[in-house]
Amino acid sequence: MRSIAAAVTMVVVLGCPAPSEPDGGTGTGGGAGGGSAAYDSGFVSVLPGVEAQGYAVVPSGANVFVVGNGTTDGGAASLLVARFKPDRSLDTTWAGAGYTLVDVADGMSVGIGSLAHDTAYAALSDGTSLFVCGVAQALQVPGLGSRVLLAKFLADGSLDTSFGNTGATTGVRLDAFGTTQAQCTALALQPDGKILIGGDVQSNFFVTRYLANGTADVSFSKTPGSGFGAVWGTSREETTKAMVLDPDGKIVVFGGASMSAARLLPDGQLDVSFGSSGFFSSAGASGVALWREADGSYLALGYAPLTTDAGDKQLAARLLKLSASGVADVTFGPQGYRQVTLPGTNLGLSTVRGATRLADGSFVLYVTGLGRTYLVRFTADFALDPSSLSDGGLVSTGVELPLFQPAFQQGSHLAVTEGNRVWLTDINLVTIEPVTPTKKNFFDLINRTF
Numbered sequence: 119m120r121s122i123a124a125a126v127t128m129v130v131v132l133g134c135p136a137p138s139e140p141d142g143g144t145g146t147g148g149g150a151g152g153g154s155a156a157y158d159s160g161f162v163s164v165l166p167g168v169e170a171q172g173y174a175v176v177p178s179g180a181n182v183f184v185v186g187n188g189t190t191d192g193g194a195a196s197l198l199v200a201r202f203k204p205d206r207s208l209d210t211t212w213a214g215a216g217y218t219l220v221d222v223a224d225g226m227s228v229g230i231g232s233l234a235h236d237t238a239y240a241a242l243s244d245g246t247s248l249f250v251c252g253v254a255q256a257l258q259v260p261g262l263g264s265r266v267l268l269a270k271f272l273a274d275g276s277l278d279t280s281f282g283n284t285g286a287t288t289g290v291r292l293d294a295f296g297t298t299q300a301q302c303t304a305l306a307l308q309p310d311g312k313i314l315i316g317g318d319v320q321s322n323f324f325v326t327r328y329l330a331n332g333t334a335d336v337s338f339s340k341t342p343g344s345g346f347g348a349v350w351g352t353s354r355e356e357t358t359k360a361m362v363l364d365p366d367g368k369i370v371v372f373g374g375a376s377m378s379a380a381r382l383l384p385d386g387q388l389d390v391s392f393g394s395s396g397f398f399s400s401a402g403a404s405g406v407a408l409w410r411e412a413d414g415s416y417l418a419l420g421y422a423p424l425t426t427d428a429g430d431k432q433l434a435a436r437l438l439k440l441s442a443s444g445v446a447d448v449t450f451g452p453q454g455y456r457q458v459t460l461p462g463t464n465l466g467l468s469t470v471r472g473a474t475r476l477a478d479g480s481f482v483l484y485v486t487g488l489g490r491t492y493l494v495r496f497t498a499d500f501a502l503d504p505s506s507l508s509d510g511g512l513v514s515t516g517v518e519l520p521l522f523q524p525a526f527q528q529g530s531h532l533a534v535t536e537g538n539r540v541w542l543t544d545i546n547l548v549t550i551e552p553v554t555p556t557k558k559n560f561f562d563l564i565n566r567t568f
Contacts, residue, residue: 165217170198172543172563173529176241178248180204180536184543184563185238185250186529188219195235196221197290199250199271204539206563213275220277222254222267222287236267239529240315242305246273251302251315254292265294266302268315268328282332291332300324303528304358306369316358316371322351323358323371323380338386348386352397354378359530360408362416370416372408376401377420377438379408393444400446400455403436406483407473414442419481421470424459433468434459435483437500456500460485472532474540476568482506482540484532493540493566506568538568 170188181203188198200217201209208216222236238252248271255264268291270278277289293300301324304316311330318324326347327338340348350356359373367384370392377400381392388396403420410416417439424432436457439450446454472484479498495506534540543563 165200168198168219169195171195171237171545172198172531173237173239173252174241174531175533175541175543175563176243176248177533177535177541178243179245181209182533182535182541182563183241183243183248185241185252186543187235187237190219194221195237197236197238197250197252197267197269199238199241199248199275201275202563204535206565213271218271218275220269220287220290222290222292238267238269239301239303239317240305242307244307247271247278249305249307249313251305251317253301264299264301265292266300266315266317266326267292268302268313268332270332280331282328291328293326293334301528303373303530304361304371306361306363308363308367314361314363314369316361318357318374319349320351321355321357321374322349323356323374323378324349325358325361325369325371325382325386327386340386340388348382348388350380350382350388350396352378352399354399356380359405360418362408362410364410364414370408370410372416372418373405374399375404377403377405377418377436379405379416379418379440379444381444391443393440398440398444398446400436400438400453403434403457404469406470409475415447416440416442416444419470419473419483421468421483421485422457423468431468432459433470433485435470435496435500437481437496458496458500458502460494460502471544472530472542474532474534476534476538476540480568482532482534482568484542484544486544493542495568539565540568541565 165188168188168190169192170186172184172186174185176183178201181201184200184202186198187195189195196219198219201212203209210216236254238250241248241250250269252267253264254267269289270281272278279288281289281291283289283291300317300319302315302317306314308314312335313328314325316325324347327335329335338347354374354376356374356378358371362370364370368389369382370379372379379398380396381389383389390396403422405418405420407419408416417437420436422434422436424434426432434457436455438455439447441447448454469486470483471486474482476482481496483494485492485494495503497503531544532540532542
């Protein structure tokens with residue numbers, strides 16, 4: 119079993135501008151429109167010597183956390199958490215080296231080598247502590263030996279050993295819900311300090327709640343007192359990609375193949391006053407992100423694959439507006455949504471893997487496809503912003519991804535910090551800076567200022 123490790127390492131930055139250079143410099147795809155949208159020069163290959171995958175990026179003041187998994191020996195992957203400064207260098211005041219690998223000793227992942235992995239798909243920072251959730255899995259086969267994990271890191275990067283756990287790794291909470299596959303892809307922190315995690319159980323919404331000390335809140339359940347959490351489904355391939363807390367304590371979960379949403383009461387029961395008997399869905403598009411507006415309505419973002427009469431593959435972005443009661447707002451658009459087809463063709467297998475909002479209410483989407491990845495901005499009223507395009511086409515981020523992305527998109531991948539700086543992390547299967555012929559770095563972190 120590996121112990122918690124944080125070894126000092128060197129960060130390799132390809133083409134980063136000097137501090138005196140304007141952001142964007144000579145980077146890939148400097149935006150049109152007088153440079154109002156420019157990528158930071160090049161991209162960064164982080165953690166040489168660590169085979170790593172980044173699944174979520176989380177703001178922490180001007181800094182960002184990245185979570186995922188990593189391995190230094192090609193064997194079982196450990197939980198990975200790293201913190202970076204605005205210049206994309208590691209923040210070595212955190213965890214002694216800026217990153218840590220945690221081998222979750224749950225009696226399942228140990229000793230199985232490369233068939234085992236611990237992965238974080240979501241995280242949140244309350245300004246002091248960092249909460250991370252994901253899956254500890256004995257085999258890289260969905261549903262076999264997987265447990266939901268929840269970990270709490272203190273301000274110095276160490277695990278909070280007072281945080282309740284059911285495994286051997288102090289500071290990590292592990293839960294297996296019978297033989298049912300469950301995974302965590304979203305996190306929310308209630309005002310009272312209770313922690314909500316959401317994901318899916320066999321393609322149904324899954325939400326459970328923990329007390330501030332990491333013990334299960336058995337009062338929160340579909341079946342009161344069972345401690346299982348709330349599981350709701352409509353056979354629409356739901357997964358909790360986003361979770362929004364209402365001021366009255368209700369919880370809205372969103373995501374899945376039909377842009378599904380459901381609302382739970384504060385005790386975990388389904389709120390049947392929301393939508394149709396507690397649910398809403400918008401067919402033809404997959405859900406990515408959800409926001410609650412000041413008037414109590416909700417904005418939901420998704421994407422829809424399209425095929426032209428000529429057989430060309432295209433991708434459309436969809437913004438859906440729901441009323442406070444979970445009904446489509448048809449004054450916003452037909453069937454409650456506005457849909458914009460992205461420019462370009464040959465976008466087969468393209469997806470929107472993340473979305474975030476800037477201070478002015480505009481939207482930034484992270485899109486991947488066959489050999490292409492890019493960020494694109496939509497205005498607050500969901501019109502395509504031409505300044506985020508270059509020569510009428512989509513600007514590449516410089517990140518090269520695997521040709522085939524999984525059908526389900528785990529992780530959030532995208533976040534924004536002060537100054538409208540958008541951060542992106544994801545997998546990169548290109549060897550950028552091998553430490554030895556067998557060591558590769560699969561983990562990129564880039565940013566772009568809008």
